[in-house]
Amino acid sequence: MTLTKAELANLLFDKVGLNKREAKEMVEAFFDEVRTALEKGDSVKLSGFGNFQLRDKPQRPGRNPKTGEEMPITARRVVTFHASHKLKAMVEDHHDVAGTHSE
């Protein structure tokens, strides 16, 4: 049911005509390039799909949920994804209002 790299590779085999090995490698390379750009601190803008951005979060107070002990959550950089208007609109249009799942 879930879309995975294996299914994407099959699509590249069917639709682009790459051989199985190339198709698998291309899917890996696709996500590797996005990861590498983000790792370098570069945001990634894929029109029609969405943007991956980086946010620098300052240290903030936190708690160990198990022990209740207070400990700071260290400053860190995190990835955020913002779906494009097109993707959001397509998802909204396909799923009926008021929570009814149209599948």
Next chain:
Amino acid sequence: MTKSELIARLAERHPHLVAADAELAVKTILDAMVISLVEGRRIEIRGFGSFSLNYRPPRLGRNPKTGEKVEVAGKYVPHFKAGKELRDRVDYSD
């Protein structure tokens, strides 16, 4: 990095393929991801992250111009959760 830069990098990495293949590959991957989410199917990319839909329940909103209360219908919105490898590689602090 934009989509065209991504295509250029993939074409560079695959000199044995024609450049148009990199473009078609990127388009095919992104189209499949869009269709998957539109159909409510999760996407799981090992080492990268997962995409799914989050439900936003109906709520009472306000028209910011008139201040009038309006019913905002429930809806689904795309959501991304970065995988461990991506989180670790992006986070410089450790």
